[in-house]
Amino acid sequence: MKLISYFNGAIIPFxxxxxxxxxxxxKTDVFGEFVKGAEDGLKTCVSILPSxxxxxxxxKIFRLSGLMEAAGLLWKPLEKITHFPSELVxxxxxxxxxxxxxxxxxxxxxxxxxTDTYIGRLASIMMCxxxxxxxxxxxxxxxxxxxDSRYIIKCTIFGMLCGIAxxxxxxxxx
Amino acid sequence: xxxKIWCLMIIFGIFFTVINGKCEKISSVFLEGAAEAMELFWxxxxxxxxxxxxxxxxxxxxxxxxxxxxxxxxxEYLFPDIPKGHKAxxxxxxxxxxNFLGLxxxxxxxxxxxxxxxxxxxxxxxxxxNAMCMFLVINMSSVQLISMNIISYRLKYGxxxxxxxxxxxxxxxxxxxAAAVWxxxxxxxxxx
Numbered sequence: 263m264k265l266i267s268y269f270n271g272a273i274i275p276f277x278x279x280x281x282x283x284x285x286x287x288x289k290t291d292v293f294g295e296f297v298k299g300a301e302d303g304l305k306t307c308v309s310i311l312p313s314x315x316x317x318x319x320x321x322k323i324f325r326l327s328g329l330m331e332a333a334g335l336l337w338k339p340l341e342k343i344t345h346f347p348s349e350l351v352x353x354x355x356x357x358x359x360x361x362x363x364x365x366x367x368x369x370x371x372x373x374x375x376x377t378d379t380y381i382g383r384l385a386s387i388m389m390c391x392x393x394x395x396x397x398x399x400x401x402x403x404x405x406x407x408x409x410d411s412r413y414i415i416k417c418t419i420f421g422m423l424c425g426i427a428x429x430x431x432x433x434x435x436x
Numbered sequence: 437x438x439x440k441i442w443c444l445m446i447i448f449g450i451f452f453t454v455i456n457g458k459c460e461k462i463s464s465v466f467l468e469g470a471a472e473a474m475e476l477f478w479x480x481x482x483x484x485x486x487x488x489x490x491x492x493x494x495x496x497x498x499x500x501x502x503x504x505x506x507x508x509x510x511x512e513y514l515f516p517d518i519p520k521g522h523k524a525x526x527x528x529x530x531x532x533x534x535n536f537l538g539l540x541x542x543x544x545x546x547x548x549x550x551x552x553x554x555x556x557x558x559x560x561x562x563x564x565x566n567a568m569c570m571f572l573v574i575n576m577s578s579v580q581l582i583s584m585n586i587i588s589y590r591l592k593y594g595x596x597x598x599x600x601x602x603x604x605x606x607x608x609x610x611x612x613x614a615a616a617v618w619x620x621x622x623x624x625x626x627x628x
Contacts, residue, residue, distance in 0.1 A: 266599050273539065277490075277542070281490050287497075296490065303485035304485045311473070315473040318472050319446075319465075319466050319469035321469070322465045323446060323450060327451070328452060328456050329448060332452075376594075387608050389586050390580065390609045391608040403551065408563065408564050411437045411438065412627065413569060414437075414564065414620075416623070417620045424614075432607060
């Protein structure tokens with residue numbers, strides 16, 4: 263555990279240090295390039311902002327409506343066959359919209375069912391393989407104005423379902 | 437597609453909130469959402485600007501070229517439509533590497549630049565190319581080495597062994613990525 267958090271904490275400082283040193287070594291105008299890049303980054307953020315506002319508002323109203331909990335209730339009869347508890351349905355659904363929304367649901371699950379139970383473990387593993395589909399799409403596609411995303415959502419949801427199936431097997435084996 | 441989903445979320449969201457009798461909360465929820473987006477924007481703007489700056493150094497010094505050279509066999513398999521040595525491949529490899537290490541904020545600017553470069557090769561503007569689809573699919577189902585957030589939540593809620601989910605997590609996300617890439621390949625062939 264200590265080693266993991268140490269390693270994780272070291273990644274960012276190491277990456278920055280390495281990139282800057284490499285730049286100096288190659289005689290790049292380090293700070294000048296940094297400023298240019300940061301300016302581009304800010305411009306990009308501004309171009310994302312409108313879609314960010316729209317998306318977050320939609321996620322908020324969707325959560326308030328209680329539809330995700332209703333989806334959980336609909337899943338109830340399938341619980342036994344799939345070994346997928348209906349309590350986790352809102353978690354999986356909300357993760358496709360935003361990771362901050364799903365973080366709240368995850369901590370609720372830990373509080374109610376514990377972290378070292380089947381549900382707690384399954385929720386943890388699942389969080390590693392479910393994706394924030396809609397957020398990612400709007401962040402990457404709105405700056406270049408892509409409207410037709412073709413088969414992306416289909417494929418990602420298929421991958422996510424496979425990942426969830428794998429999580430069920432893995433959590434069951436722990 | 438995103439536009440349809442957005443409309444559905446708003447329409448169903450309002451409709452069912454009214455049915456649930458929480459009508460009075462609707463107007464405040466929109467304002468809260470907008471304010472939350474602004475808060476996220478400030479955090480994001482700082483982080484993305486910083487990492488874009490660092491990435492620019494890496495780009496100019498030739499470091500990114502070196503990384504994408506190392507990843508060339510995988511990239512050639514995944515993105516056959518992008519010509520060799522194209523800038524898009526550099527950004528893609530940077531994005532994959534950043535995601536793998538869990539540097540989410542560093543992944544965002546490189547991902548946006550990758551899509552921008554890929555759009556230069558796009559003959560039908562407004563429609564995602566095969567390469568863009570593959571990139572987004574990989575990005576969304578990205579394999580991450582350690583999900584530190586989840587471990588820290590587990591620690592906070594009294595787990596005996598918070599890091600026990602690391603390996604199963606890696607396996608699960610590898611399965612999801614592999615499945616998504618496979619599905620993407622199939623769709624590419626069907627939908628020309």
